[in-house]
Amino acid sequence: MTDITHVSRREALGLLGALGAFTLGVRLRPAAAAEGAAAGGEVALFVSIRPDGRTLLTSHRSEMGQHVWTAMAQIIADELEADWAQVEVVQAPGDAKYGDQNTDGSRSVRRNLDRLRRVGAAMRAMLRQAAATRWGVDVEACVAKNHAVAHPKSKRRLGYGELAEEAAKLTVPAEPALKARAEWRYIGKPVASVTVPTVVRGGGSYGADVRLPGMLYAVVARPPRLYAPLRGVDDGAAKAVPGVVRTVRLPTLEAPPRFAAVGGVAVVARDTWAALRGRDALKLDWGPGPNAEYDSARFLEAMQKTAAEPGTVRRSRGDAEGALKVAAKQVEAEYHVPHLAHASMEPPAAVARWSGDRVECWACVQAPQSARKAVAEACGVPLDRVTINVTWLGGGFGRKSKPDFVVEAARVARAAGAPVKVQWTREDDLHHDYFHTVSVQRLTGGLAADGRCVAWRHRTVFPPIGSTFTAGNTTPSWGELRMGCTDVPFAVPNLRVESGEAKAHVRIGWLRSVANIYHAFAVQSFAAELAAAANRDPKDYLLELIGPPRHVDPRGEGAEYDNYGDSLDEYPIDTGRLAAVVKQAASRARWGRALPPGHGLGIAAHRSFLSYVATVVEVAWDSATKRLSIPGVWSVMDAGTVVNPGSARSQLEGGTLFGLSNALYGAITARRGVVQQRNFPDFRLMRMDEAPRVVEVHVVESDAPPGGVGEPPTPPAAPALCNAIFAATGKRVRHLPVFRDGNPNRLEV
Amino acid sequence: MATTLYVNGAHHQVDADPETPLLWVLRDHLGLTGTKYGCGVAQCGACTVHVDGSPRRSCVTPLRRVEGAAVTTIEGAEGRIAEALRAAWIDLQVPQCGFCQAGQLMSAVALLKAVPKPDDADIDRGMNGNLCRCATYTRIRAAIHQAARAVK
Ligand code: FES
Ligand code: FES
Numbered sequence: 001m002t003d004i005t006h007v008s009r010r011e012a013l014g015l016l017g018a019l020g021a022f023t024l025g026v027r028l029r030p031a032a033a034a035e036g037a038a039a040g041g042e043v044a045l046f047v048s049i050r051p052d053g054r055t056l057l058t059s060h061r062s063e064m065g066q067h068v069w070t071a072m073a074q075i076i077a078d079e080l081e082a083d084w085a086q087v088e089v090v091q092a093p094g095d096a097k098y099g100d101q102n103t104d105g106s107r108s109v110r111r112n113l114d115r116l117r118r119v120g121a122a123m124r125a126m127l128r129q130a131a132a133t134r135w136g137v138d139v140e141a142c143v144a145k146n147h148a149v150a151h152p153k154s155k156r157r158l159g160y161g162e163l164a165e166e167a168a169k170l171t172v173p174a175e176p177a178l179k180a181r182a183e184w185r186y187i188g189k190p191v192a193s194v195t196v197p198t199v200v201r202g203g204g205s206y207g208a209d210v211r212l213p214g215m216l217y218a219v220v221a222r223p224p225r226l227y228a229p230l231r232g233v234d235d236g237a238a239k240a241v242p243g244v245v246r247t248v249r250l251p252t253l254e255a256p257p258r259f260a261a262v263g264g265v266a267v268v269a270r271d272t273w274a275a276l277r278g279r280d281a282l283k284l285d286w287g288p289g290p291n292a293e294y295d296s297a298r299f300l301e302a303m304q305k306t307a308a309e310p311g312t313v314r315r316s317r318g319d320a321e322g323a324l325k326v327a328a329k330q331v332e333a334e335y336h337v338p339h340l341a342h343a344s345m346e347p348p349a350a351v352a353r354w355s356g357d358r359v360e361c362w363a364c365v366q367a368p369q370s371a372r373k374a375v376a377e378a379c380g381v382p383l384d385r386v387t388i389n390v391t392w393l394g395g396g397f398g399r400k401s402k403p404d405f406v407v408e409a410a411r412v413a414r415a416a417g418a419p420v421k422v423q424w425t426r427e428d429d430l431h432h433d434y435f436h437t438v439s440v441q442r443l444t445g446g447l448a449a450d451g452r453c454v455a456w457r458h459r460t461v462f463p464p465i466g467s468t469f470t471a472g473n474t475t476p477s478w479g480e481l482r483m484g485c486t487d488v489p490f491a492v493p494n495l496r497v498e499s500g501e502a503k504a505h506v507r508i509g510w511l512r513s514v515a516n517i518y519h520a521f522a523v524q525s526f527a528a529e530l531a532a533a534a535n536r537d538p539k540d541y542l543l544e545l546i547g548p549p550r551h552v553d554p555r556g557e558g559a560e561y562d563n564y565g566d567s568l569d570e571y572p573i574d575t576g577r578l579a580a581v582v583k584q585a586a587s588r589a590r591w592g593r594a595l596p597p598g599h600g601l602g603i604a605a606h607r608s609f610l611s612y613v614a615t616v617v618e619v620a621w622d623s624a625t626k627r628l629s630i631p632g633v634w635s636v637m638d639a640g641t642v643v644n645p646g647s648a649r650s651q652l653e654g655g656t657l658f659g660l661s662n663a664l665y666g667a668i669t670a671r672r673g674v675v676q677q678r679n680f681p682d683f684r685l686m687r688m689d690e691a692p693r694v695v696e697v698h699v700v701e702s703d704a705p706p707g708g709v710g711e712p713p714t715p716p717a718a719p720a721l722c723n724a725i726f727a728a729t730g731k732r733v734r735h736l737p738v739f740r741d742g743n744p745n746r747l748e749v
Numbered sequence: 750m751a752t753t754l755y756v757n758g759a760h761h762q763v764d765a766d767p768e769t770p771l772l773w774v775l776r777d778h779l780g781l782t783g784t785k786y787g788c789g790v791a792q793c794g795a796c797t798v799h800v801d802g803s804p805r806r807s808c809v810t811p812l813r814r815v816e817g818a819a820v821t822t823i824e825g826a827e828g829r830i831a832e833a834l835r836a837a838w839i840d841l842q843v844p845q846c847g848f849c850q851a852g853q854l855m856s857a858v859a860l861l862k863a864v865p866k867p868d869d870a871d872i873d874r875g876m877n878g879n880l881c882r883c884a885t886y887t888r889i890r891a892a893i894h895q896a897a898r899a900v901k
């Protein structure tokens with residue numbers, strides 16, 4: 001399929017177009033089209049070589065700290081044989097022609113490695129041909145290297161820029177020859193990020209940094225509870241605040257939430273401070289709404305009840321119920337992970353500017369096409385009247401896949417008749433997040449007399465993400481279940497997975513690694529609990545559960561299983577790779593070494609987003625002060641082919657600590673439907689003095705196809721931590737977080 | 750009411766409520782967007798600037814309090830320490846999303862000015878007010894040590 005094509009200056013205009021440039025683009029299948037469907041008509045993903053040699057390329061994925069700009073550039077520059085110093089990245093706006101632009105699911109590299117390599121290779125072939133024709137020599141005698149084509153025999157050399165105009169006239173090769181893996185110069189190398197030099201000077205533009213002439217600033221007073229109706233507004237005092245221009249009423253959200261705005265009253269002002277003071281002065285009368293009874297403690301009890309009863313069977317092997325009855329020993333445990341907030345350091349922010357019936361938005365979004373659709377729907381304009389410019393993201397973690405804040409900016413700007421920035425405060429962010437769901441897991445294991453696990457039953461209960469898109473949806477989806485629950489790779493003869501129903505009372509969203517967080521926490525904690533019951537070493541027992549190297553296919557046992565959208569042939573559930581990271585992490589942490597008193601090691605391993613991660617955590621508990629600390633963490637990831645092992649290591653460090661931070665402190669709770677956490681003192685994040693001093697990570701070198709990198713590090717962190725706490729203190733933490741309510745890192749045992 | 754501000758070596762006339770936090774003056778009035786908003790309540794450090802050489806959370810520093818003082822933001826941070834830190838930040842590839850990093854760097858500059866050879870406990874004290882949701886703490890610590898060695 002030839003999907004690579006020339007791009008006229010007009011087509012690339014606004015992005016990369018320049019006179020005399022050599023520009024190729026890729027036609028991408030729209031995200032919604034079926035696999036195997038023809039590529040769309042419009043060209044996207046431009047790469048352009050200017051006459052001066054500067055090489056510009058588009059990133060259609062959002063830059064949010066995973067250094068995807070750098071990865072995209074590495075892939076193209078490598079096949080193109082480009083000089084890294086001449087490569088620049090331009091962010092693509094939200095447009096269906098870019099195919100799937102959702103920067104989530106850890107798949108930006110997975111989905112683009114091949115096609116980007118082919119673009120670079122095609123350009124290299126054409127540049128060589130252009131040089132060969134100019135010199136009248138055989139193309140095979142010409143070498144493309146370091147941004148130039150050379151003819152070694154005649155010692156002639158032409159830079160890419162000098163060849164651009166002629167290359168632009170050649171036919172695009174259908175199957176350009178790709179470089180051999182051994183010849184890769186940038187792919188697989190820890191190339192320094194293209195954004196970091198800008199970041200350290202305070203440059204770059206995040207969502208909140210966009211400034212337009214005549215722009216006004218707005219903050220929104222939103223319903224204290226989801227769907228609470230606004231019964232009365234007194235905005236007199238707000239409008240009297242100097243600098244406040246006006247207020248704008250936003251319609252109250254109706255179920256399901258999807259990506260619409262939650263409603264409320266916006267205060268528009270000359271600067272953010274005036275808007276904030278104006279909002280403080282609003283007098284709003286909110287009705288109770290349907291969620292006024294939502295109370296986290298009571299809801300937990302309800303979920304516990306559900307998990308205590310049989311649920312819907314989602315995967316079954318052998319006869320788990322029968323085997324549990326006759327097992328020599330039965331072990332049962334219940335785990336709970338509360339709602340979590342994304343709390344990216346940059347709270348949501350978006351700017352909108354109308355002219356006529358067209359609106360242009362600038363926003364820190366992970367999914368610009370969703371933003372475009374949501375704005376078009378909310379404002380009642382056709383899709384082609386909406387432009388979404390993607391800024392840098394100050395962290396996303398899934399929150400910024402939901403463009404409700406862009407909808408707010410578009411609505412408020414239209415009403416205000418001026419460009420408007422809507423800035424979310426941290427309080428807004430914590431109160432009106434699309435929260436990571438709350439869950440209860442109940443696991444029951446049967447052990448034979450020799451300690452082997454002969455039966456495994458896992459019940460999972462959580463309000464599903466589907467509730468955000470379908471009103472009243474209480475049923476966990478296969479997509480959520482296959483994140484660590486129905487895809488459990490253990491070699492136990494009898495296995496049963498059940499799910500229960502649970503109703504959502506807040507907007508539920510996906511947060512870095514999604515359902516893997518609570519499933520891996522339960523499964524990997526329980527594996528260690530079984531080891532303790534069997535009086536075995538937890539690492540050895542985990543390896544025994546994982547069993548011999550083989551490919552696991554949950555589909556034969558009643559589960560619907562989509563393998564993160566990729567085929568099981570290409571990306572099997574490979575227990576050999578899982579066991580290998582367990583062994584490597586254990587050996588790097590020197591598992592089994594003599595530890596100081598009060599110290600303990602815990603291990604956990606998990607496959608998610610087609611990658612394998614094992615983590616060992618060391619904790620230290622001081623029996624005199626009761627203080628718990630984490631002196632060290634060792635993590636090993638096998639993500640197949642990795643484009644940038646440097647940023648993969650960063651993700652492994654950061655994703656692990658992200659998981660530890662949530663496990664130690666993360667909890668969003670509600671009372672009478674109102675979220676209790678206001679700002680960082682209440683929703684605590686790990687700080688410098690709490691971060692482990694030793695963080696050793698290793699990314700496995702592998703030729704396997706690329707797996708995800710951004711999310712897989714997070715799931716094993718929490719169970720490894722709690723397994724370590726158990727090893728150090730004998731206390732088993734089954735309900736997260738470890739520390740609640742401002743507890744200064746003290747653990748009562 | 751106009752207030753005279755001295756930021757990054759230049760004078761500015763700002764027409765804003767004197768109670769306005771310096772953060773919003775920098776960002777909204779002067780267009781110095783390198784200084785970030787993360788919490789507004791002195792809990793995250795994203796808004797850290799220097800006022801007469803000392804680190805301050807600009808989100809809780811009213812404009813009237815900095816009239817006549819010398820304010821330095823990430824855009825204006827210069828000198829051997831700032832450049833050594835930037836070089837270490839690049840060398841060790843500290844930033845992920847980068848949003849917290851201006852504040853981290855401003856706190857690190859202040860730390861190395863006060864304690865040229867910090868140990869780990871000094872780094873804990875100097876950097877504890879700066880949150881990083883991407884959790885780049887390990888690299889921040891290593892980069893501060895590296896910069897301290899480089900400055901000599
Ligand atoms: S914004 Fe000032 S400390 Fe967070
Ligand atoms: S680098 Fe993202 S918050 Fe620190």
